[in-house]
Amino acid sequence: MDRGANAERDAILAALTPVVEGIAATFGPVCEVVLHDYRNPEKSVVCVAGSVTGRAVGGAMSEIGMRVLARGDEAADELNYVTRTRDGTLVKSSTMVLRDSTGAVFGALCVNVDVSAVTRVHGLLGALAGLGAAPAELPTTTFGNDIDSVVDALVDAHQSRQRGSWAELGRAERVELFGGLDTRGVFAVRGAVEQVAARLGISRASAYNYLSRARAAHDTSTGGPA
Secondary structure, X not given: OOHHHHHHHHHHHHHHXXXXXXXXXXXXXXXXXXXXXXXXXXXXXXXXXXXXXXXXXXXXXXXXXXXXXXXXXXXXXXXXXXXXXXXXXXXXXXXXXXXXXXXXXXXXXXXXXXXXXXXXXXXXHHHHOOXXXXXXXXXXXXXXXXXXXXXXXXHHHHHHHOOOOHHHOOHHHHHHHHHHHHHOOXXXXXXXXXXXXXXXXXXHHHHHHHXXXXXXXXXXXXXXXX
C-alpha cells in the first residue's frame, strides 16, 4: 500500500477519535465505542471509550471484526444486532465499516450498549402482563484483547456444536468445521491456521488440507469463488 493511502486512513481514524468519546459520553455508562484499524488485526483497537466488553487500546478485533475482515471490500454495516458476551451480558451493537476514498475497507467504528437491565425490566413487565413468551436464544460473541483467545473460543464453539472431539468427527464433519471457521473470518488473521491446528492437535499440513477442501466445497456450492 502506498504512503498516501496510509496517510488518508490515518487521518480518518484521527478525525473519528473525538466522535468515539462523544458517542460514549452521550449514552453514558451502558455504552462502549471502539475504533478499529484492520491494518493490524492483532492490535486493531486504536481508541475506546466506555467499558462494556472490556476492550482496551492495543486489543484485538472480535470475531465480528474477523467476519468483516474476511469479507474485505464487500463488507457491509451490521446494525442493531443483539448478542451475549461470554459472561452473560446482553449487548446491542452496531458495526460500521470504514472506507478510504477508493472504497477499500480498512477499519470499523463499533458501538456496544449493555441492554441487560432493559431486558430484565422487559421480562418483568411481560410477566406482570401475563406474557410468558420465552426469550430467543442469543448467540455468544467472544470479545477479547488478544486474538488467540478469540480464535480458540471460535474453535471450541464449532466443536461443541458438532458434539464431538476432532478424533470423533468424520471427514465431512471436519471439512464442515473448517468451512464454518472460514466463514466466520478466522483464517483472515495471520497465523490462524497454525493456531487452529495446534488447538485441534493436528499438523499444519492437515489443517491447510481441510481448509482447502472446505473452500473447494464452498466454491462448488456457490458456482464460483466467494
